Amino acid sequence: MDTDSAKNGGLTPFSEPVARGALHDRLVARLRDLIIEGELSPGTRVPERELCQRFQVSRTPLREALKVLAADGLVQLAPNRGARVAALTVADVEEMFPVMGALEALAGELAASRITEEGLAEVRALHYQMVLHHKRGELAAYFRLNQQIHEKILAAAGNPTLAALYQGLAGRIRRARYLANMSGRRWARAVEEHEAILAALEARAGARLGAILKDHLKNKCETVKEGLLAEEDEAAQAASNT
Amino acid sequence: MDTDSAKNGGLTPFSEPVARGALHDRLVARLRDLIIEGELSPGTRVPERELCQRFQVSRTPLREALKVLAADGLVQLAPNRGARVAALTVADVEEMFPVMGALEALAGELAASRITEEGLAEVRALHYQMVLHHKRGELAAYFRLNQQIHEKILAAAGNPTLAALYQGLAGRIRRARYLANMSGRRWARAVEEHEAILAALEARAGARLGAILKDHLKNKCETVKEGLLAEEDEAAQAASNT
DNA sequence: GCTTTTTGTTTTGCATGCAAAATGCTAGGC
DNA sequence: GCCTAGCATTTTGCATGCAAAACAAAAAGC
Numbered sequence: 001m002d003t004d005s006a007k008n009g010g011l012t013p014f015s016e017p018v019a020r021g022a023l024h025d026r027l028v029a030r031l032r033d034l035i036i037e038g039e040l041s042p043g044t045r046v047p048e049r050e051l052c053q054r055f056q057v058s059r060t061p062l063r064e065a066l067k068v069l070a071a072d073g074l075v076q077l078a079p080n081r082g083a084r085v086a087a088l089t090v091a092d093v094e095e096m097f098p099v100m101g102a103l104e105a106l107a108g109e110l111a112a113s114r115i116t117e118e119g120l121a122e123v124r125a126l127h128y129q130m131v132l133h134h135k136r137g138e139l140a141a142y143f144r145l146n147q148q149i150h151e152k153i154l155a156a157a158g159n160p161t162l163a164a165l166y167q168g169l170a171g172r173i174r175r176a177r178y179l180a181n182m183s184g185r186r187w188a189r190a191v192e193e194h195e196a197i198l199a200a201l202e203a204r205a206g207a208r209l210g211a212i213l214k215d216h217l218k219n220k221c222e223t224v225k226e227g228l229l230a231e232e233d234e235a236a237q238a239a240s241n242t
Numbered sequence: 243m244d245t246d247s248a249k250n251g252g253l254t255p256f257s258e259p260v261a262r263g264a265l266h267d268r269l270v271a272r273l274r275d276l277i278i279e280g281e282l283s284p285g286t287r288v289p290e291r292e293l294c295q296r297f298q299v300s301r302t303p304l305r306e307a308l309k310v311l312a313a314d315g316l317v318q319l320a321p322n323r324g325a326r327v328a329a330l331t332v333a334d335v336e337e338m339f340p341v342m343g344a345l346e347a348l349a350g351e352l353a354a355s356r357i358t359e360e361g362l363a364e365v366r367a368l369h370y371q372m373v374l375h376h377k378r379g380e381l382a383a384y385f386r387l388n389q390q391i392h393e394k395i396l397a398a399a400g401n402p403t404l405a406a407l408y409q410g411l412a413g414r415i416r417r418a419r420y421l422a423n424m425s426g427r428r429w430a431r432a433v434e435e436h437e438a439i440l441a442a443l444e445a446r447a448g449a450r451l452g453a454i455l456k457d458h459l460k461n462k463c464e465t466v467k468e469g470l471l472a473e474e475d476e477a478a479q480a481a482s483n484t
Numbered sequence: 485g486c487t488t489t490t491t492g493t494t495t496t497g498c499a500t501g502c503a504a505a506a507t508g509c510t511a512g513g514c
Numbered sequence: 515g516c517c518t519a520g521c522a523t524t525t526t527g528c529a530t531g532c533a534a535a536a537c538a539a540a541a542a543g544c
Contacts, residue, residue: 021321022321022322022497023497023498024309024497024498025321048525048526049524049525057498057499058498058499058500059499059500059526059527060302060497060498060499060500061497061498061499063306063526063527064305064306064309064497067266067306067309067310067313068309068310068312068313070310071309071310071313071314072313073406079263079264079267079526079527080264080504080505080506080525080526080527081505081506081525081526082506082525082526092403095401095402095403095404096403098348098352098401098404099345099348099401099403099404099407102344102345102347102348103341103344103345105344106340106341106344110340159337159340159341160337161334161337161338161341161411162337162340162341164315165341165407165411169403169407264527265527265528266527266528290495290496291494291495299528299529300528300529300530301496301497301529301530302527302528302529302530303527303528303529305496305497306527321496321497322495322496322497322534322535322536323495323496323535323536323537324495324496324536485544486543486544487542487543487544488541488542488543488544489540489541489542489543490539490540490541490542491538491539491540491541492537492538492539492540493536493537493538493539494535494536494537494538495534495535495536495537496533496534496535496536497532497533497534497535498531498532498533498534499530499531499532499533500529500530500531500532501528501529501530501531502527502528502529502530503526503527503528503529504525504526504527504528505524505525505526505527506523506524506525506526507522507523507524507525508521508522508523508524509520509521509522509523510519510520510521510522511518511519511520511521512517512518512519512520513516513517513518513519514515514516514517514518
């Protein structure tokens with residue numbers, strides 16, 4: 001294959017000279033998007049040279065960005081062998097989900113006791129808008145609101161360390177979201193759980209909220225796992241067709 | 243002041259040409275030690291140039307190492323302003339302790355159901371050796387064994403993601419350990435808690451172990467906080483004496 | 485005397501160059 | 515025909531060089 005025509009897939013018509021801010025930080029964000037969107041397939045090598053040309057930057061900032069992403073767990077760095085996009089296996093998700101469950105449960109407990117009336121109102125607004133998106137079957141918009149709600153709760157917990165850790169994990173599985181096609185029943189159940197979340201938050205029932213969130217996350221991760229399995233099957237089929 | 247005579251403080255008589263492995267990785271470890279040992283005071287700038295001379299490396303790998311440490315939260319990177327050693331405030335510890343509590347509680351739960359008889363025997367051996375060190379008043383040795391026990395539990399949980407996250411946080415407060423001088427009562431209590439930990443682990447009582455660990459960690463962090471407060475007072479006194 | 489501006493120095497950030505390791509390929513041996 | 519050894523190419527890792535931004539200090543203005 002000649003350079004970049006294959007992988008770009010039409011998404012990036014021109015070279016992308018990123019604009020403002022600290023270069024390596026922008027690269028981190030840019031690469032993150034590339035990985036999440038699946039443009040950089042998991043398991044494949046990260047073509048350092050190619051990306052340099054594409055982003056019109058030298059290797060130094062790009063390498064720095066890769067280091068950061070490696071620390072975040074999105075890529076794996078082998079000495080003298082470059083970077084590979086970290087593959088998100090089902091086993092990985094099964095590892096991550098109890099951890100995220102514990103973290104989000106803690107966030108819920110803290111948020112229940114610390115959230116302001118204003119914050120509560122914001123969550124409520126987000127919640128009902130999300131419900132609306134569910135009714136309309138707008139999955140992407142639903143996901144967006146869903147994420148915002150969880151972020152609000154995390155913020156209300158008032159614990160940046162907790163938030164950072166959670167966001168790190170969430171970032172790693174975010175890619176899987178792109179291929180998660182929730183069944184109608186699962187979706188409805190998720191919305192129900194969100195009703196319970198809001199109720200617990202309004203009642204400021206920390207322990208209960210924690211338990212609900214833990215459970216909610218468990219279901220969410222089941223969804224992710226299904227999507228991942230489907231992807232793996234797909235990949236296996238593609239391999240056998242070669 | 244001329245170059246490096248002031249800050250090195252006599253601790254490093256010669257230049258330290260580190261030996262084998264990937265350079266930037268070694269630098270990460272080296273800098274970590276420097277920060278933990280307190281040679282790089284919190285809040286101060288990390289003298290990039292100086293460290294380059296000291297380690298006989300160029301700025302590129304050192305900068306990469308700093309990026310990694312920043313991702314770990316040990317240093318803070320300000321754009322165009324370089325790196326500062328992240329100060330560990332009491333507020334930080336108060337943020338981190340509930341998170342570590344949640345993580346270690348989860349680790350305990352998982353470990354209780356997954357630990358092998360052999361693993362259990364290892365923990366038991368470590369535990370009783372630790373008790374011995376307590377009786378002899380050997381604080382440093384006690385700390386080492388203590389840490390090993392927690393690592394064993396973490397390993398027994400069989401969840402590398404969880405372990406990595408916990409180790410990350412533990413690494414950040416490790417520095418504070420260097421100045422934590424436990425009172426006799428606190429120490430005795432910690433040992434008692436460890437007795438309970440071992441008992442719960444042997445009984446494979448996951449939930450109970452989780453609760454104990456959470457509590458144990460709470461006390462541990464109280465100790466750290468006290469040490470930190472003492473340090474802050476010390477710093478304040480030093481400042482007023484200037 | 486104090487603030488403010490301007491200039492000089494240091495430091496940071498990025499690009500480039502070069503040596504070593506790894507990868508892929510070809511030729512030779514079994 | 516298959517495996518192995520040798521070589522060429524690519525890729526990684528580190529060092530260095532240069533421009534811009536930040537920091538510090540001195541001078542001008544009020």
